[in-house]
Amino acid sequence: ERERERERDSFGVLSDKQDKYLRFNGPQSVVSCLFCRLSRACRQSPRCELTAGVLSFPCLCLLSEPQTIKATSPLGDPRVTYNLEDGMVPETNMPVRFYLTPNREDGSASILVAEPLDYETTRNFILRVRAQNVAAVPLAAFTTVHLNITDVNDNVPFFTSSIYEASVTEGAEVGTFVTQVSSNDLDLGLNGKVTERFGIMEIQTTILYQHSETFCQYTSWFLAISQKSWERAWRLISHSVLSLSLLPSDTAYVRVFISDVNDNKPVFAQTVYEVDVDEDADVGFAILTVSANDEDEGANAKLRYQITSGNTGGVFDVEPEVGTIFIAQPLDYERNKGYKLLVLASDGKWEDYADVMVNVVNKNDEAPVFTVNEYYGSVTEELDGSPVFVLQVEDCNDHTPIFIALSQPPAPLPEDVPVGSSVARLTASDSDSGQNKEITYKILQESDILGQFSHHLVILATDHGSPALTGSTVIQLTLLDVNDNGPEFEAVYTPVVWENVAGPQLVRLNQTSTLLRAIDRDSAENGSPFYFSLPLELNHSNDFYLQDNGNGTATITALRAFDRERQKEFHLQIIMSDSGHPPKTVTNTLTITIGDENDHAHQAGEKEIFVNSHRGRMPTTVLGKIYAPDPDDWDNKTYAFEGHVPNYFLLNKRTGFLIIKENAPPGSYEFQVRVSDGVWPDAVSGVTVYVRELRDEAIYNSGSLRLAGAVQYTCPLNLDL
Structure with a gap:
């Protein structure tokens, strides 16, 4: 264009304009001439040296090092002004976050931060800069500046x-x-x-x-x-x-x-208490308060006291929450000179026992008793010093049988001692005479209060007097454990191994542990450590591997991926041995369930259901589950009516059970149900329900068929009626 401007300084343009009217004389036209003369002027817009740039500012920067841009004019005009275009959103400088300041030395401009920046509010800006020369008709150029804000640690966590x-x-x-x-x-x-x-x-x-x-x-x-x-x-x-x-x-x-957990048993301050009580003490008189301490707190430390044995005739009672023992019935030294009470303190889970020895102090409250109330006889006169009557005072039963202490405690007994074996020989004596001296023995109770390795026996000795008096003693028999119990699983393990997971993988026996542990009801010497193994035929199995950790625990590893659709569970035989002499070996079965993964699509199914009503009456009835065949059985499916919703039916959206309302009229009902599991495409199953009216004859002539006893369903039952 510049070369052509040098050759010519004017132009002429002819313009011909014609319409399209075809009637009469045809189209009409007109011709015009335009003459143009060129004059020289500075008509070149400035050019920015930075047409598109990316700058970075720290987010806390207010007067950081300026970022400079510069525009030049092709005609060499140094007079260029700069303006920062306003935007419509924060990312385009709205409100004003940046401003420009000119640099007169080199004709450039610097971009400065007008107010503090926040990286968490706006992370980058796009600024549009306008550069314009100074002329009668100014021309402008634009450039885009991208500003990325860099984050600084200005927020407190x-x-x-x-x-x-x-x-x-x-x-x-x-x-x-x-x-x-x-x-x-x-x-x-x-x-x-x-x-x-x-x-x-x-x-x-x-x-x-x-x-x-x-x-x-x-x-x-x-x-x-x-x-x-x-x-x-x-x-x-x-x-x-x-x-x-x-x-x-x-x-x-x-x-x-x-x-707090109730893991501490109550403990009496003393194992044996002894107290003397006058036989004429009043009913209700408190003779003693026993107390036990429980290191637990709250409800776990609330104790209740009870007399479990030795309270012959219910003479004593105890305040259940305090432990105060008081007289409930009058005492009689001549009936019973002493009592040995066994007091229980319990917190609902744990128990402790203490012996309370009550000595009854005799009081002179019994008068002598003649054998007869009146004596009759005759006497010869003039007799001197000869006996006239012989008066007899009858002996009353005022002595309680007393046990003779054993020279040494009974020897410990093995727990498998034969029935009828003698374990101890006890003897009691009575200071009375005649029938009052004859004694009968019996065991009042046999309790395992000292644990499974000891028995606490209360022996009673009762004379034949009237009334009879009873003495008691306590004997403790210690049992020697025999290794007659094998190890058992510590808990009811319900491990789940998910299908389609490649092995090897440790089997979790519960939610928190992969360790298999055992317990033994025998004593400690016949218990741990335990040893675990698999039967010989399973040592080379491709399904599971058992590792005995050598510390009384074991781990089980699944060696391959499983398919629940092929086998839902495995019954793993585990051999466990204790450390008794000789050791006891048992086999326990661990059931490992294969967890189901939704790896099969469910299909649309069809079901026909026949329902009978009589005289238009029928109760609300569950008809069954919507049929949508699926090899998976752990899927969480949802069910919903598709299209037309039948009036006389209800559908459980979670279980898929179909319910027919009461008194549904006879007829056939067809509808569809959409089945979804959230993974595979939905399937639409069809259901047809036939409601038939039964005639009276069918009801009156009907018969009942019942299965007697326990019947296990193994094959179809065919009957000819």
Whole structure:
């Protein structure tokens, strides 16, 4: 164009305009001429040296190092002005976050920050800069500047709550989950990476674990024993991971309440109490208060007292919540000179016993008794010094049988001692005479109050007087354990191995552990450690492998992937042996369930159902489940009517059971049900229900068929009626 401008300074243009009217004389036209003369002028717009740039600002920057742009004019005109275009959204400088200042030395302009930036609010800006030359008719050019805001650590990490509360029962195993706290930081990258630290106050027996990005708190056995049922707080301090001298932080408190478990038995202050009581003491008189201590708290430490034996004739009673023993019936030294009461203290789970020896003090309350009330006789006169009558005083039964102490306690008995074996020989004596001296023995009770390895026997000796008097003694028989019990699983294990998971994988026996443990009802010497193994035919099995850990536990490993549709469960025979002499070996069965994965699509099904009504009456009835065949049986399906919703039917959306309402009129009902499991495409099953009216003759002539006894369904039952 410049060359052509040099050759010519004017132009002429002819313009011919014609219409399209075809009637009469045809189309009409007109011709015009336009003459143009060119004159030289500065008509070139400036050009920006930075047509599109990317700049970075720190988010806290206010007067940082200027970012410079420059535009030049092709004609060499240095007079260029700059303007920053306003935008419509925050990312385009609305409101004003940046401004321009000209640099007159080199004709450039600097972009400066007008107010503090916030990375968390706006992370980047797109600015449009207008450069314009100074002329009669100014021309302008535009360029786009992209500003990326870089994050700085200007946000303090914070916990989602300032105080957390949790509870854990004492005695919880190591690794028991207590609570989880969470924190957040609005910064990103390393500035937003939060780690939690904890401080323990006063408790030295607590173990805290930190896992990944979350904070988990655990407790140990020592906490359950020594810090039982006390409230403590742990101070959790959150720090951002930065190489700064002062790290922003937040603080939260976790209050852990340790709930009491009834794991302590009550213990009497004394194993034997002894008290003397006058035989003429009033009924209701308190003779003694026994007390037991329980280290548990609250309801677990609430004790109840009870007299379990030795209370002949119900002479004594005890306040159940206090332990005060009082007289309930009048005492009689001549009937019973002493009592040996066995008092029980129980907290509902644990028990302890104490002996209370009550000595009845004799009082002179019994007058002599003549054999007859009146004596008759004759006497010869003048006799001197000759006896006239012989008066007799009858002996009353005023002595209680007393047991002679054994020279040594009975020898321990093996628990398999033959029936009828003699274990001890006891003898009692009575100071009375005649029938009052004859004694009959019996065992009042046989209780296992001292544990499964000892028996506590109360022996009674009763004379034949009128009234009869009874003495008692206590004998303790210790049993020697025989290894007659094999190991058992510690709990009812219900392990689940999910299908389609490639082996090997450890089998979880419960929600928290992969360890197989055993217990033994025998004594400790006939119990642990236990040894685990599989039958010989399973040692080379491709299904499961058992590893004896050598510490009384074992682990089971699934060696391959399983398919529940082929086999739903495995019955694994596990051989367990104890450490008795000789050892006892038993075989226990562990049932391993194959967990179902939704790996099969359900299909549409069809079902016909026949229902009978009589005289238009029929109760509300469950007809069965919508048929949608699916090899998977653990799917969570939902059911819904598709299209037309029948009036006389209800559908359980969760179970898929179809219910017909009462008194539905006879006829046929066809409808569809959409079955969905959230994974596979939905299937639409069809249902046809036929409601038929039974005539009276069918009811009157009907018969009943019942199966007698327990019948196991194994094949179809064909009957000819």
